[in-house]
Amino acid sequence: MSAIDVIRARLDEAGVPTPVVPKQGKPDVVAFVDVNACVACGLCIPHCPAECIETLPAGAVAGRDPQPVQVRHAECVGCHLCVEICAHLTDANAVRTYDANLIEQVLSLEIPEETPAARTTPEPGDENWAEGGGFHHMGEGSCIEGLLSDDDRARLAAEHTGRGAA
Ligand code: SF4
Ligand code: SF4
Numbered sequence: 001m002s003a004i005d006v007i008r009a010r011l012d013e014a015g016v017p018t019p020v021v022p023k024q025g026k027p028d029v030v031a032f033v034d035v036n037a038c039v040a041c042g043l044c045i046p047h048c049p050a051e052c053i054e055t056l057p058a059g060a061v062a063g064r065d066p067q068p069v070q071v072r073h074a075e076c077v078g079c080h081l082c083v084e085i086c087a088h089l090t091d092a093n094a095v096r097t098y099d100a101n102l103i104e105q106v107l108s109l110e111i112p113e114e115t116p117a118a119r120t121t122p123e124p125g126d127e128n129w130a131e132g133g134g135f136h137h138m139g140e141g142s143c144i145e146g147l148l149s150d151d152d153r154a155r156l157a158a159e160h161t162g163r164g165a166a
Contacts, residue, residue: 019079027078037094038068092164096139
């Protein structure tokens, strides 16, 4: 079993719904990346079932090249895969899920019931969510930590990228 299969299996065990794309309802939670913690490894991007994680445009976060990633929240289905990938395959642990209603309120955007036809480039959002912001790391991190067996941990360790702060 690959590391991503371990993560999927444990998310299933944790009761996290299997992602449905295009989405068929407003998710309870959506993911948000702490851009200051993200090391821009790109590992989460190809595993997002909604394909809604993107590298921010040049200059979005001052002094960063390559730029960190952020989620297009309106498209996120709240599947938690990116949270677990970042938490278990890097040391960045940069992604959290937050209540979708809170994201709507704080960022003044709508999390619709259906996948929007048009994509909008996400903002870094670090003034709200990164170090010094009011919501830093108050969201939900890994929800599979307590479900991992020794064999699971070995499989995750074997594919750990070594990227991110120790
Ligand atoms: S896995 Fe984590 S550190 Fe890597 S790009 Fe995604 S959010 Fe950033
Ligand atoms: S929780 Fe993460 S992986 Fe899942 S749809 Fe949202 S951004 Fe993509």
